[in-house]
Amino acid sequence: DAGVIQSPRHEVTEMGQEVTLRCKPISGHDYLFWYRQTMMRGLELLIYFNNNVPIDDSGMPEDRFSAKMPNASFSTLKIQPSEPRDSAVYFCASSVTGAALYNEQFFGPGTRLTVL
Amino acid sequence: GEDVEQSLFLSVREGDSSVINCTYTDSSSTYLYWYKQEPGAGLQLLTYIFSNMDMKQDQRLTVLLNKKDKHLSLRIADTQTGDSAIYFCAGARFSSNTGKLIFGQGTTLQVKP
Numbered sequence: 001d002a003g004v005i006q007s008p009r010h011e012v013t014e015m016g017q018e019v020t021l022r023c024k025p026i027s028g029h030d031y032l033f034w035y036r037q038t039m040m041r042g043l044e045l046l047i048y049f050n051n052n053v054p055i056d057d058s059g060m061p062e063d064r065f066s067a068k069m070p071n072a073s074f075s076t077l078k079i080q081p082s083e084p085r086d087s088a089v090y091f092c093a094s095s096v097t098g099a100a101l102y103n104e105q106f107f108g109p110g111t112r113l114t115v116l
Numbered sequence: 117g118e119d120v121e122q123s124l125f126l127s128v129r130e131g132d133s134s135v136i137n138c139t140y141t142d143s144s145s146t147y148l149y150w151y152k153q154e155p156g157a158g159l160q161l162l163t164y165i166f167s168n169m170d171m172k173q174d175q176r177l178t179v180l181l182n183k184k185d186k187h188l189s190l191r192i193a194d195t196q197t198g199d200s201a202i203y204f205c206a207g208a209r210f211s212s213n214t215g216k217l218i219f220g221q222g223t224t225l226q227v228k229p
Contacts, residue, residue: 004158031215042221043159043204050215091158095215102147103208103217107158 004108006092012114018080021111024073025094033105034067034077035091043091049075082115089113120205122220129228134195136223138188138205146209148181149217150190153202162203163190192225200227 005024013019025032033048047057052069060067064083069075079086089112093105119141128134140148146167151159165172165179165188172179178191188205202224206217 033216043219045216045219048216055214056216093158097215101161101164103215104149104161104164105159105217107160109156109158 004092004094004106006090006108006111008111009109010112010114012116013082014116015083016081017115018078019082019086019113019115021077021090021092021113023075023077023092023108025075025092026096026106027073029094029096029106030072031095031097031105032069032075033091033093033095034075035093036088037091037110038088046077079113082113084115087113087115120207120218120220122203122205122223124221125224125226127226127228128195130195130197132195134192134199134225134227136190136192136203136205136225138190138220140186140188140205140207140218142207142209142218143183143186144209147207148179148188149206149208150177150179151204151206151219153204153222155201159204195225195227197227197229200225 007022030051034046036044046059047067049069067077089110091110093107095105121139149164150162152162153159163174163177165181176193180189202222204219204222206219208217
């Protein structure tokens, strides 16, 4: 398997623009997590899904952020409108129920977002 | 609630041992993990320990768990420049069945030649 795939790897946009980040989890994994990493706040869990259903979105900063998982192999994180303070590295991770190592998460390479 | 705390920065000389510490509040944490994040990359599982263990050794890595003090440590022997990275400890509670891991803030390890 290719691992967790994220696109784009880098995104530079202007304030006010819509940004869409994409994630393809490892095939067969039933959990998908979106994290944000900044120097100031470290690694933050934004939202996670189980079997395509959002379970906990309490980490989503505000209404400008939304996430969807239309099927088991694809998820998006959308920011509309984007602001400079959204600049961060966004990670997607996936895991599978019943894994040999409980709750082990596999991370994608991340999307580095810069909002000017 | 669940919380995991780590010191933010550690600097060592190449060849020395590094010890990265972590404390956690949830005594029900059943599985404790160490993840490594190299520059420009995502997190990767480095090692783990179950709560019924006190110590686990894996080549240059030694994980110590003090359940009484809720303290976890990762020792890297003969630290190399390639060990420079951010190290995250994380916990999972088997009984909660949420699929979540609770991550600490990460410790940046700087290895000087």
